[in-house]
Amino acid sequence: MDDLYRDFILEHYKRPRNFGELPExxxxxxxxxxxxxxxxGVQIVIAxxxxxxxxxxxxxxxxxxxxxxxxxxxLIGMEVDEAATLDAxxxxxxxxxxxxxxxxxxALLSLKVVxxxxxxxxxxxxxxxx
Amino acid sequence: MxxxxxxxxxxxxxxxxxxxxxxxxxxxxxxxxxxVHGKPLVYLDNAATTQKPQAVLDTLMxxxxxxxxxxxxxxxxxxxxxxxxxxxxRTRVRxxxxxxxxxxxxxxxxxxxxxxxxxxxxxxxxxxxGDEVIVSAMEHHSNIVPxxxxxxxxxxxxxxxxxxxxGTLSLEQLxxxxxxxxxxxxxxxxxxxxxxxxxxxxxxxxxxxxxGALALIDGAQAVPQLEVDLTAIDADFYAWTGHKALGPTxxxxxxxxxxxxxxMPPFLSGGDMIATVEAxxxxxxxxxxxFEAGTSMIAQVVGLGAAIDYLDALGMANxxxxxxALTAYTLERLSATDGVSLFGPPSAEHRGGVVSFALEGIxxxxxxxxxxxxxxxxxxxxxxxxxxxxxxxVVATARASFGPYNVAxxxxxxxxxxxxxxxxxxx
Ligand SMILES: Cc1ncc(COP(=O)(O)O)c(C=O)c1O
Numbered sequence: 001m002d003d004l005y006r007d008f009i010l011e012h013y014k015r016p017r018n019f020g021e022l023p024e025x026x027x028x029x030x031x032x033x034x035x036x037x038x039x040x041g042v043q044i045v046i047a048x049x050x051x052x053x054x055x056x057x058x059x060x061x062x063x064x065x066x067x068x069x070x071x072x073x074x075l076i077g078m079e080v081d082e083a084a085t086l087d088a089x090x091x092x093x094x095x096x097x098x099x100x101x102x103x104x105x106x107a108l109l110s111l112k113v114v115x116x117x118x119x120x121x122x123x124x125x126x127x128x129x130x
Numbered sequence: 131m132x133x134x135x136x137x138x139x140x141x142x143x144x145x146x147x148x149x150x151x152x153x154x155x156x157x158x159x160x161x162x163x164x165x166v167h168g169k170p171l172v173y174l175d176n177a178a179t180t181q182k183p184q185a186v187l188d189t190l191m192x193x194x195x196x197x198x199x200x201x202x203x204x205x206x207x208x209x210x211x212x213x214x215x216x217x218x219x220r221t222r223v224r225x226x227x228x229x230x231x232x233x234x235x236x237x238x239x240x241x242x243x244x245x246x247x248x249x250x251x252x253x254x255x256x257x258x259x260g261d262e263v264i265v266s267a268m269e270h271h272s273n274i275v276p277x278x279x280x281x282x283x284x285x286x287x288x289x290x291x292x293x294x295x296x297g298t299l300s301l302e303q304l305x306x307x308x309x310x311x312x313x314x315x316x317x318x319x320x321x322x323x324x325x326x327x328x329x330x331x332x333x334x335x336x337x338x339x340x341x342g343a344l345a346l347i348d349g350a351q352a353v354p355q356l357e358v359d360l361t362a363i364d365a366d367f368y369a370w371t372g373h374k375a376l377g378p379t380x381x382x383x384x385x386x387x388x389x390x391x392x393x394m395p396p397f398l399s400g401g402d403m404i405a406t407v408e409a410x411x412x413x414x415x416x417x418x419x420x421f422e423a424g425t426s427m428i429a430q431v432v433g434l435g436a437a438i439d440y441l442d443a444l445g446m447a448n449x450x451x452x453x454x455a456l457t458a459y460t461l462e463r464l465s466a467t468d469g470v471s472l473f474g475p476p477s478a479e480h481r482g483g484v485v486s487f488a489l490e491g492i493x494x495x496x497x498x499x500x501x502x503x504x505x506x507x508x509x510x511x512x513x514x515x516x517x518x519x520x521x522x523x524v525v526a527t528a529r530a531s532f533g534p535y536n537v538a539x540x541x542x543x544x545x546x547x548x549x550x551x552x553x554x555x556x557x
Contacts, residue, residue: 002503002554004499005500005554005555010554010557036510036512036525037516037526039525060493061494061495061496062493062496063496103499106495
């Protein structure tokens with residue numbers, strides 16, 4: 001069994017959750033992974049201070065797709081304030097695989113695009129306390 | 131089984147029988163002795179940079195231990211030795227590529243800097259609004275972005291030759307563009323770093339000149355693997371880079387016609403490139419030093435000379451024959467592997483030692499990561515050729531590329547690693 005390409009990662013990669021379009025949305029953003037040129041977009045609907053619905057668009061490597069898919073399941077229903085402050089540690093823990101320095105941006109691209117959509121600011125999520 | 135490509139030292143190829151011997155060459159490259167997880171390294175990322183033979187490493191060491199000094203204007207013993215070594219590097223480059231004059235050889239930091247020098251110095255002075263610069267959709271960003279900048283500064287237009295499905299450029303389209311009469315410069319790559327396509331550069335330069343246009347050729351991928359004859363190609367500018375040709379990083383070469391260099395303003399300015407400096411103005415040093423401002427990459431030039439000696443001793447025709455055989459073998463093996471699609475010219479005939487491919491359902495990055503588990507080093511990227519990626523309809527490709535030290539066993543390891551990667555994803 002491969003450390004990185006675990007069954008659940010490949011399962012999310014092959015059948016990503018919450019990918020598609022939300023034509024009526026409150027927030028959206030689009031980001032590029034400079035490492036590989038992969039692109040990821042997000043559309044978000046807000047209700048009562050929470051993320052009521054969210055869809056990603058784009059394609060990428062197994063790590064970035066699985067990260068987006070897994071994050072989407074957590075993000076839907078989350079308070080906007082909380083979602084906007086999630087850090088890299090949250091994402092890496094959720095992924096639960098050893099991500100090397102070179103693949104870090106693959107793992108964090110979905111969080112970056114969500115942050116961008118919610119806060120208008122798209123810096124790379126840093127480590128906790130960063 | 132009959133092979134046309136080196137398999138192991140016990141099973142040499144036809145080229146080895148005439149004295150090439152890739153398996154023996156490996157002994158000259160200490161990094162190839164490296165074992166990772168107890169297994170040898172399979173280095174197939176030579177289009178990004180090649181490994182360095184012991185002779186180059188020894189030369190760098192010898193330079194720094196015995197000759198290190200600043201060049202030109204030094205009267206003392208060491209400075210004379212270093213100047214002699216540096217300038218003989220220039221002569222070595224001239225002989226190697228059959229160029230005409232040392233004064234037409236400018237040392238740069240790499241192909242990128244050489245093209246920037248031309249785009250900024252020639253381009254900004256001589257391009258006019260309404261002029262056209264022709265590039266192609268298979269160019270490396272280093273032969274696109276400097277022209278975008280020069281075009282933005284001058285009002286010139288950038289136009290692209292298309293890439294056909296078989297990875298070639300259309301000379302008919304080139305002729306049609308040239309016939310418009312407003313083409314100032316044609317800037318094309320000799321060998322594509324993604325598709326491996328070998329462009330007919332002598333013919334392209336000839337057609338450009340007939341139409342009154344200048345021609346720049348990006349030789350970054352050509353010099354390491356082809357017999358390049360700059361007199362025959364006759365380009366006005368030819369740029370290449372040392373680190374892809376077994377040399378050190380930090381040194382490249384721009385070949386340029388002296389009449390053009392004479393008319394061009396300096397690119398960088400400061401020490402070494404001047405004749406005299408007055409309070410408000412200066413006059414320029416003669417060629418080639420007018421274009422070599424500041425302390426040069428002396429050690430790297432000396433190291434590049436050693437790399438050229440090494441390539442010359444192998445013989446560029448032998449290197450080409452060997453890499454051609456290796457590429458043909460790779461195309462054959464990859465075509466026979468399920469789920470693999472190939473980019474670029476279908477045969478190895480008009481292709482350098484570069485093979486880009488895709489695996490169905492697996493992103494190139496994941497391919498590279500999984501291959502690395504088997505110690506197989508390939509590159510997965512847009513390869514600094516995003517317009518080409520758009521043309522191919524992908525964001526990235528996986529790319530295996532060869533050096534003189536690669537053998538068929540490396541290709542076998544690549545295929546095995548690909549099959550293992552497919553198993554992981556099917557798993
Ligand atoms: C075709 C081509 N042109 C130009 C370059 C740029 O070379 P360098 O980065 O050494 O300046 C490269 C290498 O990446 C290349 O493959």
